[in-house]
Amino acid sequence: MKNLHWSEEELQQYVTGEMTPDDLQEYHLQHCQHCRAMVGYYGMLFSEIRNLPGDTFEEDISGLVMDRIAAGSVSHIKARIWEGAFLALICVAAGVLIWFVGSTFASLAGVFTSAVRDMWLPAMLGILAWTVPQMYTEYKKKLEMMTSDAAPATRLHHGGLI
Amino acid sequence: MKQEAGSILTDQIIVKRVLDGDTRAYALLIKKTEGLVAGIILRLVRDKSDHSDLAQDIYIKVYRNLKNFRFGSKLSTWIGQIAYNSCYNYLDKKKRDVLRAPESFDVMMHSPETVSDRSESDQEKQMIREELTEALRLEIEALPPLYGLLITLYHYEELSCAEIAEITGMPEGTVKSYLFRARKMLKEKMWVYYKDGI
Numbered sequence: 001m002k003n004l005h006w007s008e009e010e011l012q013q014y015v016t017g018e019m020t021p022d023d024l025q026e027y028h029l030q031h032c033q034h035c036r037a038m039v040g041y042y043g044m045l046f047s048e049i050r051n052l053p054g055d056t057f058e059e060d061i062s063g064l065v066m067d068r069i070a071a072g073s074v075s076h077i078k079a080r081i082w083e084g085a086f087l088a089l090i091c092v093a094a095g096v097l098i099w100f101v102g103s104t105f106a107s108l109a110g111v112f113t114s115a116v117r118d119m120w121l122p123a124m125l126g127i128l129a130w131t132v133p134q135m136y137t138e139y140k141k142k143l144e145m146m147t148s149d150a151a152p153a154t155r156l157h158h159g160g161l162i
Numbered sequence: 163m164k165q166e167a168g169s170i171l172t173d174q175i176i177v178k179r180v181l182d183g184d185t186r187a188y189a190l191l192i193k194k195t196e197g198l199v200a201g202i203i204l205r206l207v208r209d210k211s212d213h214s215d216l217a218q219d220i221y222i223k224v225y226r227n228l229k230n231f232r233f234g235s236k237l238s239t240w241i242g243q244i245a246y247n248s249c250y251n252y253l254d255k256k257k258r259d260v261l262r263a264p265e266s267f268d269v270m271m272h273s274p275e276t277v278s279d280r281s282e283s284d285q286e287k288q289m290i291r292e293e294l295t296e297a298l299r300l301e302i303e304a305l306p307p308l309y310g311l312l313i314t315l316y317h318y319e320e321l322s323c324a325e326i327a328e329i330t331g332m333p334e335g336t337v338k339s340y341l342f343r344a345r346k347m348l349k350e351k352m353w354v355y356y357k358d359g360i
Contacts, residue, residue, distance in 0.1 A: 012345050042345070045352060048298055049317040055200035059214045062192040065221040066185060 004028045006035045015042040080138075084131050091127060095120035173237035180228055192221055195238050198319055199245045202329075205303070205311040206249040220248045235328055239321075242329040246311075294355055301351045309344035316341055 006014070006025065013019035021029065029035050102117040179187035199220060203213050224241055231240055302310050308330075315321045315329070323341070327334040 008346050009342060012342060041353075041356060042349065044356070045298075045345075045349060046317050048295065049302070049313065050320075052295060052299055052302075052318060054197045054318075055204050055314070057196070057200055057214060057217055058210075061196060061214065061217045061221065062189045064214070064218050065192060065225070066189055068218060068222055069185065069188070069225060 005032065006038070011035070011038050011042055015039060015046060081135055084135055087131075088124070088128060091120075091124050095124060173233065177228060177231060177233075177237065180225075188225060191237075195241050198238055198242050198315075201314045201319060202242060202245040202311060203249055205314055206246075206307045207252065208307075212252070216248065216252055220245045223248065236325070239325050239328050242315075242321075242325075243331075246329050246331075297355050298352060301348060304351070305344060305347060308340060309347060312337065312341045313344050313348060 004024070006029070010019060010021075010025070014021060029039065098116050098120055102114060176187055176191050180191065196217075199217055200213075203216055203220075207213060207216060220241075223244055227244070231237065235243075302313055304310075305313065311330075312326060315326050316323070321329075323334050323337045326332075326341075327337045330337065332340075
């Protein structure tokens with residue numbers, strides 16, 4: 001009987017349901033107090049693990065993450081606003097340059113220059129009228145969403161964790 | 163798995179809602195998978211002060227990469243994979259001693275009073291049970307980090323060996339082999355508490 005004791009692997013696999021014992025093993029289990037005790041012990045151990053209190057964080061991770069995402073979105077919107085302002089500045093500078101060239105070299109630039117000079121202000125106003133409301137709407141939408149409520153890295157060698 | 167972020171259908175709905183800008187859906191996703199992520203971080207990273215930052219970084223990474231998730235696995239498995247890799251990168255970066263057992267465990271082991279010394283009134287039975295639970299928790303924490311993690315993922319989170327293999331990037335056979343050794347080690351460590359009860 002002693003030589004037929006179940007191995008550790010068999011005991012574990014039996015308790016986790018990964019092994020079905022053959023007749024000989026079944027017979028041994030029925031008549032061997034040691035193996036039955038081991039099966040019972042493993043069963044109790046696994047059941048105790050299942051009933052352990054769950055792992056939790058001390059902080060409200062969900063809240064902290066949502067705050068960080070919201071902060072990231074706001075900074076993204078701010079960046080968009082700065083981009084828009086920079087674009088507007090370039091347009092103004094270009095307009096001033098055209099106006100300067102037009103007034104200084106009017107005789108050389110002729111009709112084309114004066115047409116451009118007359119067009120730059122309406123064009124600038126048009127661009128601003130198009131972009132500013134859009135940015136504002138997006139900003140409001142995101143802000144509303146954020147305040148309403150509360151890739152995998154490269155696989156690494158794991159040997160160091162044992 | 164205990165936390166059913168489980169079905170692919172549910173995963174798809176949640177991912178779609180998050181990608182559409184529904185932040186409440188993402189908060190829900192965090193709540194659903196927090197236990198798994200906590201299990202991975204708490205088993206692998208001993209320094210409690212870093213747990214919160216690490217968890218936040220993991221969920222920010224998940225948020226940024228969610229658009230790349232192709233439903234090749236369960237969403238929770240994918241998040242577990244990110245959590246595992248993030249922990250490993252963190253440990254690799256900090257070069258922490260991951261084999262160090264927590265102090266509380268040493269105190270527990272040197273306590274002169276054992277569970278079997280107690281009398282068995284109902285109140286004391288409850289106390290014994292609580293102590294056993296605490297002892298088991300500490301013994302799992304005291305296992306080598308990867309062993310503790312495998313025990314948690316398989317027996318507590320009820321993941322399959324295939325899912326654990328996906329999370330850790332180890333071959334399934336290696337997961338089974340390590341899991342066998344981890345159980346054996348835990349069995350031997352817990353024997354001192356249970357032997358008189360069997």
